[in-house]
Every structure is written in C-alpha cells, then in structure tokens.
Amino acid sequence: xxxxxxxxxxxxxxxxxxxxxxxxxxxxxxxxxxxxxxxxxxxxxxxxxxxxxxxxxxxxxxxxxxxxxxxxxxxxxxxxxxxxxxxxxxxxxxxxxxxxxxxxxxxxxxxxxxxxxxxxxxxxxxxxxxxxxxxxxxxxxxxxxxxxxxxxxxxxxxxxxxxxxxxxxxxxxxxxxxxxxxxxxxxxxxxxxxxxxxxxxxxxxxxxxxxxxxxxxxxxxxxxxxxxxxxxxxxxxxxxxxxxxxxxxxxxxxxxxxxxxxxxxxxxxxxxxxxxxxxxxxxxxxxxxxxxxxxxxxxxxxxxx
Amino acid sequence: xxxxxxxxxxxxxxxxxxxxxxxxxxxxxxxxxxxxxxxxxxxxxxxxxxxxxxxxxxxxxxxxxxxxxxxxxxxxxxxxxxxxxxxxxxxxxxxxxxxxxxxxxxxxxxxxxxxxxxxxxxxxxxxxxxxxxxxxxxxxxxxxxxxxxxxxxxxxxxxxxxxxxxxxxxxxxxxxxxxxxxxxxxxxxxxxxx
Numbered sequence: 001x002x003x004x005x006x007x008x009x010x011x012x013x014x015x016x017x018x019x020x021x022x023x024x025x026x027x028x029x030x031x032x033x034x035x036x037x038x039x040x041x042x043x044x045x046x047x048x049x050x051x052x053x054x055x056x057x058x059x060x061x062x063x064x065x066x067x068x069x070x071x072x073x074x075x076x077x078x079x080x081x082x083x084x085x086x087x088x089x090x091x092x093x094x095x096x097x098x099x100x101x102x103x104x105x106x107x108x109x110x111x112x113x114x115x116x117x118x119x120x121x122x123x124x125x126x127x128x129x130x131x132x133x134x135x136x137x138x139x140x141x142x143x144x145x146x147x148x149x150x151x152x153x154x155x156x157x158x159x160x161x162x163x164x165x166x167x168x169x170x171x172x173x174x175x176x177x178x179x180x181x182x183x184x185x186x187x188x189x190x191x192x193x194x195x196x197x198x199x200x201x202x203x204x205x206x207x208x209x210x211x212x213x214x215x216x217x218x219x220x221x222x223x224x225x226x227x228x229x230x231x232x233x234x235x236x237x238x239x240x241x242x243x244x245x246x247x248x249x250x251x252x253x254x255x256x257x258x259x260x261x262x263x264x265x266x267x268x269x270x271x272x273x274x275x276x277x278x279x280x281x282x283x284x285x286x287x288x289x290x291x292x293x294x295x296x297x298x299x300x301x302x303x304x305x
Numbered sequence: 306x307x308x309x310x311x312x313x314x315x316x317x318x319x320x321x322x323x324x325x326x327x328x329x330x331x332x333x334x335x336x337x338x339x340x341x342x343x344x345x346x347x348x349x350x351x352x353x354x355x356x357x358x359x360x361x362x363x364x365x366x367x368x369x370x371x372x373x374x375x376x377x378x379x380x381x382x383x384x385x386x387x388x389x390x391x392x393x394x395x396x397x398x399x400x401x402x403x404x405x406x407x408x409x410x411x412x413x414x415x416x417x418x419x420x421x422x423x424x425x426x427x428x429x430x431x432x433x434x435x436x437x438x439x440x441x442x443x444x445x446x447x448x449x450x451x452x453x454x455x456x457x458x459x460x461x462x463x464x465x466x467x468x469x470x471x472x473x474x475x476x477x478x479x480x481x482x483x484x485x486x487x488x489x490x491x492x493x494x495x496x497x498x499x
Contacts, residue, residue: 059336067336075470078335128469130337175470246470266415266466268405275336279400 037065037081040204040211043117046137052120052193059132063275065206069126070227071174072167073208079169080208086167087207087228094213098234099154102147108212112198114147115139119202120195125258125287127221129280131272136216137199142190150186150234157189158182158239159215160231176242182215182226183239183254187295193218196229219289221256253305257296258287262305314375318382321349322389339397344467346390347419351460353383355481358457362488377433380453384430387423394419415466418459425456457482 039061070080073087092108117137125131145157161180163170170178188194195216198205205211210227217224223243233239243252251265260270260283271280286292296304325345328334334341357379360372399406409416429450431437438446461479465472 063336071470077337130340173473175468175472263412266413268409268413271402271405273337273339273398278339278397280398280402 037062037206038084040199040206042203043137043199046117046119046199046202049118049120052118052122054121054123054133056121056123056133057276058121058135059275061201064132064134064200065208067275068208069128069222070169070208070210071176072161072163072169072178072180072228074169074172075174081206083168084207086164087162087211088164088166089207089212089228092212092230094229095231096148096233097231098158099151099236100145100234101149101151104148111144111213115143115196117198122193122195122216122218123287124216124218124222124225125272125283127223127252127256127264127269129267129269129272129283130275131283131287132275135201136195136197137202138195138197138216140192141194141196141215142192144196145190145232145234148234153236154234155186155236156234156238157184157186158231158233158235159184159226159229160233161210161226162228162230176246179230180226181240181242182224183241184217184224185238185295186234188217188292191292191295193289193292219258219286219292221252221258223252224256255296255301255304257292257301257305258283259285259301259305261285262302310371310374311378314378318353318378318385321345321386339393343390343393343398346386346393347464347467350383350386350390351464351478353379353386354453354457354460355478355485357383358453358482358485362485365488365492381430381433384426387426391420391423415463418463418466422456422459422463425452425459429453429456454486457486 066081067077068080069077073080073083090108094106094108094111095103096106097103117139119135119137121133121135123131124134159182161178161182163179165171184194195218196213197210197216198213200206200209205214207228210225210229213229214227215225215229238254241254243256244254246252258269263269269283272283273280325334325342329338329342357376360376360379363369363372395401395406399409410420411417429452432441432446432449441449461475461482464475464478468475
C-alpha cells in the first residue's frame with residue numbers, strides 16, 4: 001500500500017482541515033440544541049375516567065409540550081415552548097357572563113378547588129393533519145356552565161383567550177387578530193365530551209399548552225380548543241371566531257368538526273400523521289367520537305364545515 | 306481566479322444537508338421530524354434558487370464575476386435539494402401512496418405548483434453542462450434557461466401557500482426574488498435605450 005499522501009490531497013490539506021472543523025462545530029451546536037422541557041407541579045386528586053380513555057399509545061410529554069400552535073407565543077411549532085415564560089398565569093381570572101343567571105368572576109385557584117379533576121385520554125387532531133393522544137386533566141365544561149345557570153336565551157358559548165402585552169406573537173406578524181376567539185353551540189358545549197383542562201399527565205398545564213385553563217373539544221380540529229381562557233360568554237347569536245373569519249371564511253369554518261371527507265382548500269384531511277408514527281393513518285369522522293353525530297343530524301357538513 | 310472558490314462553494318452547499326443529518330442523528334428534529342425535514346429541504350432548495358438568481362444582479366451591480374463562476378454549481382444544488390424535497394414529500398410524508406399523491410397534484414394548487422417548479426428545474430439541471438450548451442447552441446440554451454425566472458416566481462407562490470398565516474418570511478423572500486428579477490429588467494432597458 002502506498003503510504004505517501006497523493007499530492008492533490010496534500011495540497012488541499014487546509015481545506016480538509018477546515019471541513020473537519022466545520023463538521024465538529026455543527027455537531028457540538030446540535031448537542032446544545034435540544035433543551036429539556038420543564039414540568040409543572042403535580043395536580044392533587046386526579047381520578048382516571050375509564051369511560052373517556054383509549055388504549056392508544058399516549059404521545060410523550062416532551063412532544064405535547066414542544067410542538068404547539070399558540071400564535072400569541074409565536075407562529076413556529078417550537079416558538080410557544082421557547083417563549084413559554086412570556087405568559088403570566090398568576091394572578092388569573094376567568095369571567096363568566098352573558099346569558100346566565102349567576103355571572104361570576106373566578107380566581108383560577110377557586111376553579112381548581114371547586115371542580116373534581118379527572119383524567120381523560122383524548123385524541124387531538126390538528127387541522128394541519130397531525131395528531132396526538134393526550135391524557136388531559138380537567139372537568140366537564142357542562143358542569144362548569146351549569147354552575148352559572150344559563151338562561152333559555154343562551155344558544156352559544158364564546159371563549160376568549162388571554163392577550164398579554166409581553167407575548168411576542170401579539171406584537172409580531174402572526175397574521176390573525178388577537179384576542180383569539182372561539183365558540184361552540186350550547187349543545188356542543190354541554191356535550192359530556194367537552195372538557196375544561198388544567199393539566200396533562202397529572203401535572204399543571206405547561207404554558208405553551210394553554211395554561212392555566214383551556215378548552216378541549218376532541219371531535220373538532222385542535223384550533224377550536226381555545227387556550228389560556230379569560231372569558232366565557234353565553235349569548236343568543238353565533239359568536240365570531242378567529243379562524244372562521246380568516247381569508248373571508250373560505251378556509252376554516254365555525255364548526256370545524258374533524259371530517260376526512262371535507263378537505264382544507266390547500267391540503268387533504270383524509271389522513272393524518274400521528275406524532276411519533278411514520279406512516280400516515282386514516283382520519284376518522286368526528287376524530288372517532290361518533291357519539292357526537294346526533295348533534296349534527298340533518299346538517300350538511302360540507303356546507304357547515 | 307482563486308482555486309478554492311468552487312470547492313468551497315461545493316462544501317457550503319452540502320452544509321444544509323449535513324446539518325439535517327446531524328440533527329437526525331441527535332434526535333433533534335422535534336416532534337414531527339418528517340414535516341421538519343420536508344420544510345427544511347424545501348427552504349434550502351428555495352434559498353439556492355434565490356442565490357442562483359442573484360449571480361447576474363451581483364455582476365450588474367457590483368461588477369464582480371466570481372458569482373457567475375459558481376452559478377452552475379448553485380443551480381445544480383438547488384435541483385439536488387428540490388429532488389430531496391420532492392422525495393421526502395412522496396416517500397416519507399405520503400408514504401408512497403401514489404393515489405393520494407396524484408389527487409394532491411391534481412386537486413391542490415399548492416402541490417401542483419411545487420411539482421411544476423420541480424419539472425421546470427429538471428431540464429435546466431440536465432442541460433447545465435458546457436456540453437449541452439454546445440449541443441443546443443448558446444441562443445437556444447439561454448432561451449431554455451430563462452425558465453429559471455418562471456421557476457423563481459412559482460417557487461415564491463408555493464412558499465407563500467404553505468403558510469396558514471404569518472406570511473412575513475415568504476413575503477420577504479418573494480420581495481428578494483422580485484428585486485433580483487427587477488434588476489435584470491432595469492439593466493436590459495438601460496442597454497436598449499443606449
């Protein structure tokens with residue numbers, strides 16, 4: 001074997017050294033890139049509710065808490081976890097008003113002490129065609145609304161998310177107006193599946209997942225489940241909602257039920273990638289929660305998408 | 306001219322891919338690695354397309370010729386990343402479900418445009434050699450390679466349509482492409498008025 005370095009290679013030794021240095025630099029930079037996601041304090045007294053569970057594999061905490069759409073904290077999936085400390089969750093109040101006999105302004109601590117927490121494992125299907133399986137901790141929205149005794153004119157429920165001036169997304173180029181608004185019909189809001197969540201995996205919600213209290217409506221696309229709620233308003237008319245007003249209402253509807261038959265104008269909704277899986281799986285009607293179908297009996301779900 | 310220019314540019318063009326490989330090996334591609342790889346490769350191809358389009362304006366504005374010397378390299382690497390982007394879409398994102406891919410291409414302008422851009426780049430990459438330049442004759446070769454302007458515009462629209470909102474980044478890049486094409490037009494008009 002010829003042990004003399006070929007001349008051409010010898011002449012390029014400096015380049016090769018530089019290339020080697022570059023690769024080392026890249027490698028060490030990557031080693032620093034993945035930071036640990038902080039956990040919240042444990043929630044006491046959470047009881048699993050076997051009626052609302054699934055044997056599907058749960059999405060790991062780190063994925064649930066690092067891959068988020070929360071435009072107030074930035075529009076990249078990784079922004080909300082990176083900017084999580086820009087959301088102040090204490091003190092926190094939730095106003096419940098409108099068509100109720102007993103309006104009330106709650107301190108978050110009062111809510112946490114007033115409603116027994118259960119664990120429900122729900123599928124979450126994002127409108128962007130990815131999905132997760134999340135063990136939420138919370139209580140039925142129906143129980144919460146009942147405390148305020150809705151009047152007969154309460155036909156819709158409007159949800160308002162927090163806007164805080166230090167949140168980077170609300171000052172930037174998020175492309176949607178704030179505060180973030182969502183809404184449900186009263187029969188949707190009082191369906192037993194609809195949940196107000198305050199935690200995941202038995203721990204207080206990470207800020208990027210909508211701390212301290214958020215909506216979870218598992219048969220609808222994820223954007224319907226408003227995060228970091230400050231106001232719940234019962235009313236007679238259908239409330240304006242953030243995404244259904246975007247692009248003149250052509251891309252996202254008020255109902256936004258998970259529906260493999262009705263595509264987004266720019267992508268198919270027939271399949272989804274479950275986070276952590278390689279091949280896409282088929283998307284199920286109402287995200288697999290067929291029990292909500294009677295809510296939409298007689299409605300054209302292509303028209304009311 | 307300096308001998309290290311082309312090898313240095315070659316190495317630099319491989320860096321985005323190396324970076325992805327390193328992140329993959331370190332399990333640092335986030336919760337949805339396929340989407341991350343897909344988006345990153347698309348952005349890499351787009352940036353290389355912009356750099357390819359920047360060579361002539363650099364010559365016009367700053368009277369430097371070295372960008373022209375690496376233009377073929379930049380263009381070839383643009384196509385290389387565009388191929389990886391397309392393969393990631395078809396193979397990893399869609400899992401080679403050809404029915405779905407076909408429907409996507411026909412029904413969704415966002416996908417249609419992406420694929421069209423790749424198809425436009427294909428003959429440019431094939432004929433980017435001096436041999437093909439000779440075979441076609443310089444005029445015809447140049448005419449063919451003007452397709453890159455159309456590819457640049459289509460790539461911008463494809464990039465814009467990818468976003469749900471927050472169009473700041475693709476709008477900024479589209480502005481850069483518009484500027485690069487505008488410089489050519491102004492320079493051409495000036496030559497004609499002389």
